[in-house]
Amino acid sequence: MSEPPSESHHEPVRASALFDPLVAAGPVARQVGDDTWLRGMLDFESALAAAQADVGLLPWHHARHIALSCEDDYDLAELGAAAAKSGNPAAPLVRALTERVAGRDREAARHVHRGATSQDVMDTAAMLVSARARDPLLGELRATADRLAVLAAEHAATVQVGRTLSQYALPVTFGVTAAGWLTSLDAAAEELAALRFPVQLGGAAGTLASLGEHGTAVLSALAARLGLAEPALPWHSDRTPVLRLAGALGEVAGAISGVARSVVALAQSDVGELREEGPAGSGGSSTMPHKRNPVAAVSALACAKQAPGLVADLFAAAEHENQRAAGAWHAEWWPLIQLWRVCGSAAHWLRTGVDRLAVDAGRMRENLDRGGGVLLAERVTTELAPVLGRLAAHDAVTACCHRALEHGTPLAEELAADRVVGAHLSREAAQRLLDPAGYLGSATVFVQRALARHRNREDDQCG
Numbered sequence: 001m002s003e004p005p006s007e008s009h010h011e012p013v014r015a016s017a018l019f020d021p022l023v024a025a026g027p028v029a030r031q032v033g034d035d036t037w038l039r040g041m042l043d044f045e046s047a048l049a050a051a052q053a054d055v056g057l058l059p060w061h062h063a064r065h066i067a068l069s070c071e072d073d074y075d076l077a078e079l080g081a082a083a084a085k086s087g088n089p090a091a092p093l094v095r096a097l098t099e100r101v102a103g104r105d106r107e108a109a110r111h112v113h114r115g116a117t118s119q120d121v122m123d124t125a126a127m128l129v130s131a132r133a134r135d136p137l138l139g140e141l142r143a144t145a146d147r148l149a150v151l152a153a154e155h156a157a158t159v160q161v162g163r164t165l166s167q168y169a170l171p172v173t174f175g176v177t178a179a180g181w182l183t184s185l186d187a188a189a190e191e192l193a194a195l196r197f198p199v200q201l202g203g204a205a206g207t208l209a210s211l212g213e214h215g216t217a218v219l220s221a222l223a224a225r226l227g228l229a230e231p232a233l234p235w236h237s238d239r240t241p242v243l244r245l246a247g248a249l250g251e252v253a254g255a256i257s258g259v260a261r262s263v264v265a266l267a268q269s270d271v272g273e274l275r276e277e278g279p280a281g282s283g284g285s286s287t288m289p290h291k292r293n294p295v296a297a298v299s300a301l302a303c304a305k306q307a308p309g310l311v312a313d314l315f316a317a318a319e320h321e322n323q324r325a326a327g328a329w330h331a332e333w334w335p336l337i338q339l340w341r342v343c344g345s346a347a348h349w350l351r352t353g354v355d356r357l358a359v360d361a362g363r364m365r366e367n368l369d370r371g372g373g374v375l376l377a378e379r380v381t382t383e384l385a386p387v388l389g390r391l392a393a394h395d396a397v398t399a400c401c402h403r404a405l406e407h408g409t410p411l412a413e414e415l416a417a418d419r420v421v422g423a424h425l426s427r428e429a430a431q432r433l434l435d436p437a438g439y440l441g442s443a444t445v446f447v448q449r450a451l452a453r454h455r456n457r458e459d460d461q462c463g
Helices: 034-053 061-069 076-086 090-104 118-154 174-193 209-226 240-266 295-306 309-314 331-355 361-367 376-387 392-406 410-419 427-433 442-460
Strands: 160-163 165-171 272-274 355-361
Touching: 034 061, 034 076, 034 090, 034 118, 034 209, 076 090, 118 174, 118 240, 118 331, 118 355, 118 442, 160 331, 160 361, 165 174, 165 376, 165 442, 174 240, 240 272, 240 309, 240 331, 240 392, 295 309, 295 331, 295 427, 309 331, 309 361, 331 355, 376 392, 376 427, 392 410, 410 427, 427 442
Parallel strands: none
Antiparallel strands: 160 165, 272 355
């Protein structure tokens, strides 16, 4: 069996020269093009012959002639045109392969595709393509997570405005923010890495009747040769392997989208806490020279946002009637290809954006201080509650906050001047309570926990 082509000499078949550099960027797209699907189908046919030789159904020299013919070149355009007549590309490929084998050994040609059906070829190719695309996608996610781990560690104590429902909330640290991004990517990568890709071999109606008593032995040998999982029985009408894959890729896209959206928000001109520092010319505007758009994060969002619809397409195609469905398994091919492409591109762009990310800790502190201390009002209420009672403390502090915002005065000044609050808090005590660095709860601990879990995952992968 041939190995999947390496990045160094393998270029993707582009669907669009204009848009693919944006929506099919990075190494994943190279593993889901027409040529890799063809390679998957040919690998199935070669392994099927070898598996049957393993169990004594055909002589080894016949299997070798089939394997040699699977290394020949085949015209993708011809196969695609012929696929329109048969409803799938496997049927014309089997015919072309049989002709090639016959040129080497007419007797061996009788054994090409023996016991299999077109859906076996296409389903197994889909799993092989997915298995080969998973590694570069995981590589992108892990590289991004490693960089986020560095940012989380470096900024574990860098105070930042917390934001909920797009409004200022309690202070956090940028370390906690980055750690949250890290754990979401790690969790999505873990789900994807845990998937098992099953081989498909059921024959015409899922019973492997044409292989007689050797059916399950051939199935086992085929799975072993292709490095795929052996299912309990053929899954022609049970699309859970595809649904699990779609769900895992959807989770990857969701995690990427959450990080990219946050980066875009924090890079806004009026926030200015993050910025992308890309090569000359990146992030520019066609009309506004002053702009520095976070273009990698924007591109990651553009790709990730296409994933939910593609996941939905695959779930919609999961209703398969009887032993083999009409149209439903055919409907999976293009959404699956596109889902890999956009998820891979989103991961590539997020990695690019995170690598370019510059953190403005000074601006983070400025944004905190702009509130004049009102973000820490909860802490003052908590301090006064044992003396005034929770409700009375809340009402008194709320009134002080309203005056501070209305008059543009520091909250510490309003608290000290208030008749109720000032009786229990001096201005110095109020300023101490309003220091954001003193009200971060378990932020540092959470960062350390996220980093430790990330390190453990990395150690498990290396082990």
